[in-house]
Amino acid sequence: MQEKPTRPGSSDSAAQQSPADIAREAFRRLAVRRIAPTPEAYRDVYDEVAGIREPSPAERVLTEFAANLAGASGDIAGYATRMAENAQTRDWHGYGRHLQQLADKHLKPAPAAKEQPARTNSIPLVDDVTPAPVQRMPIPLVDDIAPAEEREPASLVDAGTAPVIDGNVARMLREMLARTLNFAVTSLLQGSPELTKESESLATDINMARTRQALSEIEPRLKQFCFRVEMRSGDIAEERELLLRLFRLLIENIGELLEDDSWLSGQITNVQEVLSGPINYATLMDATRSLKEVIYKQSMLKHSLAEAKTRVRDMMLTAIDRLGAVATSTGDYHRKIEAYSQKISAAKGVPELNQLLEDITRDTRTAHIEALRSHDDVLAARNEVHGAETRIQELESQLVQMSELVREDQLTGSLNRRGLDEVLEREMARAQRRNSSLCIAMLDVDDFKKLNDTYGHSTGDEALIHLVRVVKDTLRSMDVIARFGGEEFMIVLPDTSLEAASQTVTRVQRELTKRIFMHNHERLLITFSAGAAMYRSGEEQVELIKRADEALYKAKKAGKNRVVNAD
């Protein structure tokens, strides 16, 4: 199929076309040029048909590169001018050729020995604009271990040249390249089946290539492949950045809407913190886990809250009904009394008056009983409303506490890093204010990997829970344990000297040997090493932690299951 030269991409002709025409023509050109109809390719061709000459990011980079190079001296400036012309006319093939020549001439090492004239078997890369013929490095690519029939014909091999890369090295390089393409690159290209296929195909061909000629044929394909991969990575990075920006914006807006819903702000802050730091799998998983837990608990509380609110509403309705009934009955009573007074005025004798008095007494008693009952009902309803109000307040404060949960490590129930930061900040300020001593100790479970490997990850988890339980039971209530990460914990000991801190940690170690960890009726001894450090007035949090960490390192080096004090 040939591309028709009609419908040039000029704005005049484009102006006469409807968007549907332009789209149809864009698809036709994609098909004719055998370009995959990706959104980017479609956008480029659409712009071309519509006469919109918006350069793509790659075009912009290449154009700027050529412009910057123009300031160089000598023949580099000549290449730069030609590349700039190519960029202007969008002759990317020419651009690539000139760039290749420039690289060949200025970036490749000089031939190994002058007296051995270099010969090349590859397709020459010099063209008429190259000032001097380029001499390519002779690299015999024939394997010394390759079977004879796979070798390149003798006429193509550099018989007299000393190999710059010997056959073994060439084979290794080829295999490494093929493996990189086959495993590393391919695994990074998920979601792009075309590129994955090309990567695998290149790996196979490179592995099979035994001659320079064969490699020369692969070279342009590899170049094209690299270019496409680079474009794709750029797109992915851009998409990721856009998504993150969108997500941040969303979270920020939700945060602003939350003035009344303080129970949600904990989660929002948590997510914002994750988004502001370096994002990796672990931080995202951590945030997801703690949010899930909190959301689950909150949903249960919200359910009870909704029930309590419905109950209050029902009670209010009942109370209003009752008040309505009282009003109705007293209204009836007033009307009756009015009627009685008229009857009394018109009464003819005492018997009639007696009868009227009896009727009035009866009606008055009934109205009184009704009023009393309603009064009692209203009082009971008011008490119930009070009770429900108190319950709602309790539930609401529980919700606020739930939000605090994100300061807790979900596995062990100790504080998490965020909670630790807050406690440390608070205690350091207090120690400075009161001029009191404050110590911290970094704990790291010994040979924890071995425990995991031998008994499984969930047993490892149980061991961490056990450790935290023992630490909590052994420490004073004012002391705090926090999970620093993985199998590392930190203990914060306010009002404690370094010596006392070290003794406390040793006591925990002893307690661990007494309260042995059981796994399937098997007694497993858990030990840890620790580094203790005392806060120096005015010291930064990171510095204090660093000193404790160094002491912990010394404890590990000295044989584990011990405490070392920082100097």
Ligand SMILES: Nc1nc2c(ncn2[C@@H]2O[C@H](COP(=O)(O)OP(=O)(O)OP(=O)(O)O)[C@@H](O)[C@H]2O)c(=O)[nH]1
């Ligand atoms: N079960 C479990 N394992 C974890 C957790 N966090 C980290 N780990 C594991 O803890 C192990 C730590 O191993 P290492 O850093 O080599 O330390 P170690 O084996 O204790 O060796 P030493 O510290 O030198 O005594 C790794 O295998 C982690 O996968 C967790 O939450 N649960």
